[in-house]
Amino acid sequence: MNILNVILKNYRSRLQRNQTTWPPPVLQRVSCYVICVNKYQYFVQKFPRGAPVNSNREENGKRNIYAPQQLVGVVGLEIHAQINSNTKLFSGSSVRFSAPPNSLVSFFDASLPGTLPVLNKRCVEAVVMTGLALNCTINKKSLFDRKHYFYADLPAGYQITQQRQPTAVNGRLTYSFLEGKKRSQVTKTVSIKQIQLEQDSGKSLHDDVRGQTLIDLNRAEGQLRVDANVSVHKPGEPLGIRTEVKNINSIRYLAKAIDYEIQRQIDILQSGGRVQNETRLICTADKAPLFSTPAFRFMPEPNLPPLIVYEDNASLPAGISVCQAVVLQAIRQELPELPSIKRDRLVQTYGILPEHSFTLVNEDGLVEYFESVLKVTKMEPRKVIGWVTNDLLGHLKQQDMSSIQTAQLALVYILLRTRVFLLAAASQVFQEMWTSSGKTAQQIFQEKDLALVTDTAQLHSICQRVVDSHPEEVDAIRNGKKKVLNKLMGLVQKETKGRADPVLVRNILQEKTS
Amino acid sequence: KWLQVQVVHSCGPLSAGQSVRLMYYSAQIPADLVDKLERLALLDFRTKQGLVCLEKAIRHADQLLVVDTSAVEPMDSVLEDRALNLRDDTAMEGDCAEELLRLSKNIVEEYFVAPPGKIVHLISVRTSQEASLPH
Numbered sequence: 001m002n003i004l005n006v007i008l009k010n011y012r013s014r015l016q017r018n019q020t021t022w023p024p025p026v027l028q029r030v031s032c033y034v035i036c037v038n039k040y041q042y043f044v045q046k047f048p049r050g051a052p053v054n055s056n057r058e059e060n061g062k063r064n065i066y067a068p069q070q071l072v073g074v075v076g077l078e079i080h081a082q083i084n085s086n087t088k089l090f091s092g093s094s095v096r097f098s099a100p101p102n103s104l105v106s107f108f109d110a111s112l113p114g115t116l117p118v119l120n121k122r123c124v125e126a127v128v129m130t131g132l133a134l135n136c137t138i139n140k141k142s143l144f145d146r147k148h149y150f151y152a153d154l155p156a157g158y159q160i161t162q163q164r165q166p167t168a169v170n171g172r173l174t175y176s177f178l179e180g181k182k183r184s185q186v187t188k189t190v191s192i193k194q195i196q197l198e199q200d201s202g203k204s205l206h207d208d209v210r211g212q213t214l215i216d217l218n219r220a221e222g223q224l225r226v227d228a229n230v231s232v233h234k235p236g237e238p239l240g241i242r243t244e245v246k247n248i249n250s251i252r253y254l255a256k257a258i259d260y261e262i263q264r265q266i267d268i269l270q271s272g273g274r275v276q277n278e279t280r281l282i283c284t285a286d287k288a289p290l291f292s293t294p295a296f297r298f299m300p301e302p303n304l305p306p307l308i309v310y311e312d313n314a315s316l317p318a319g320i321s322v323c324q325a326v327v328l329q330a331i332r333q334e335l336p337e338l339p340s341i342k343r344d345r346l347v348q349t350y351g352i353l354p355e356h357s358f359t360l361v362n363e364d365g366l367v368e369y370f371e372s373v374l375k376v377t378k379m380e381p382r383k384v385i386g387w388v389t390n391d392l393l394g395h396l397k398q399q400d401m402s403s404i405q406t407a408q409l410a411l412v413y414i415l416l417r418t419r420v421f422l423l424a425a426a427s428q429v430f431q432e433m434w435t436s437s438g439k440t441a442q443q444i445f446q447e448k449d450l451a452l453v454t455d456t457a458q459l460h461s462i463c464q465r466v467v468d469s470h471p472e473e474v475d476a477i478r479n480g481k482k483k484v485l486n487k488l489m490g491l492v493q494k495e496t497k498g499r500a501d502p503v504l505v506r507n508i509l510q511e512k513t514s
Numbered sequence: 515k516w517l518q519v520q521v522v523h524s525c526g527p528l529s530a531g532q533s534v535r536l537m538y539y540s541a542q543i544p545a546d547l548v549d550k551l552e553r554l555a556l557l558d559f560r561t562k563q564g565l566v567c568l569e570k571a572i573r574h575a576d577q578l579l580v581v582d583t584s585a586v587e588p589m590d591s592v593l594e595d596r597a598l599n600l601r602d603d604t605a606m607e608g609d610c611a612e613e614l615l616r617l618s619k620n621i622v623e624e625y626f627v628a629p630p631g632k633i634v635h636l637i638s639v640r641t642s643q644e645a646s647l648p649h
Binding site: 085086087091092093094100101102103104105106107108109110112118119120121122123124143148150152153204205207211212213214215216217295297300301302303304305306307308319320324325326 | 550554556590591592593594595596597598599600601602603604605606607608609610611614615617622623624625626627628629
């Protein structure tokens, strides 16, 4: 289930940081809807009661004493991600976090009679861009439907969605993750059934004390919501009855919930029961079924004509201006570099490990930071990557991630001063910067006297001291064990608090130990 | 049987499948289906007249089955030849909480108030039966 974590982690981290990098439309405001279907193999090695089945042994020539029940789990994910837009999908009211309740509600959002939906162009561009990024076929003509159900936070009694003919279909996402102790790269593909635009319902707060529900129709929840559809079957046979698992509020629990549900269904089937088509909510230990899947009475949305997306400007019919149309060619050009391509590029260009490319791409701004460090210092990428992924990230994780901006500036200053990139010094500066507020990198640099020690006389005397107090190591070096020099270097750096010019130190030590 | 005759009269011969379908609907609608319909539509129509009305509604809709729609794309919107108007992503509406909240009898601070959980009250259709379905 780490697989799912990888795909969904990207979405979530960008959501939290209000990013506009890929995936561009995945954040905030009104829903965009993805279904992925993937198959997971679960071999249940449960032995049937009674005598073991020996027939396989002779047939296959294998030592297959027991016939395992080969029930396979099938998982479909429904991902609701909000689009980063200024206004709502069908009305011109704005979308903002933490606005006072019902302050961002237009007459249409309140479902007052006589109001009509007007589609937001930005949302169409967003769903098309997502479709292109996920290798989907974009339906030039897509339709809107009404999905009916009764709930207090849905004043119209229906949601406008795109069930029958959505904007994007048949996509796929290829992703890699690192598995096992050796961190070997595994590549998998998940297929995407469709991506559609969908209206969000309002927000309801349950007041159990007074037995009432408070409704806020603002609709800016800013969350990534995932529902899992799970069924089991024997490969080759038709799909089993599916259950829907909702109310999963973390990616980690998504994996657990799916595993649990697959096992639960396998247990039911193996004991001769039947799986019910129902919706189950996650709530602590019990996963009691809540309600059977309602019938949504889908019907075409009568107030919206079909949505047409055009290939290029040339194919725009007469009377439709460019500003009124969504054109595929233009959106393709706006697509940024996708993560997998970026990771490959980093590995190819800098010779870093795939593992590191994941870390770089997963944290916003880190790739740019890494590349600017390389450009200015001209240090070896592998050296820098170690520091960036361990030290720097360690610091940043304790702070707000926007500190990477200030880290950038501090770094530039240090580099200009030292001309040799002293990683230890940088760490110290960052540490200080974030614990004692207000001080700039310059101030800390001067205070801590982090300037490079290049005074050869001083270095000579320190090196001499180290050499004199470590005769065994010196012998080892003279006998051919050159790597022991690093230990002596470390000791010198310790004395100089990491401020010695490493090149000079190495030369001096080599001189003294030859 | 009377329905079959009527249809043959107006639209030409029925296929075997179509006539079987029409005959099924002259039978009673199963109780659990009525249950489900009531829950989905939030309507309470489980009276003798209500069920008769339902049956008539189904038969009325069945007239569609008689039309030969092979190789014809369904028209699901009378707007299908219109261009869909796309709106610019600029905030022009909203900010009328006071006006909206005034419409509700029951509010708490700036929230609308609803009864807890799922709505289960069914709306009786007894009075609206007179508003008729043609048969």
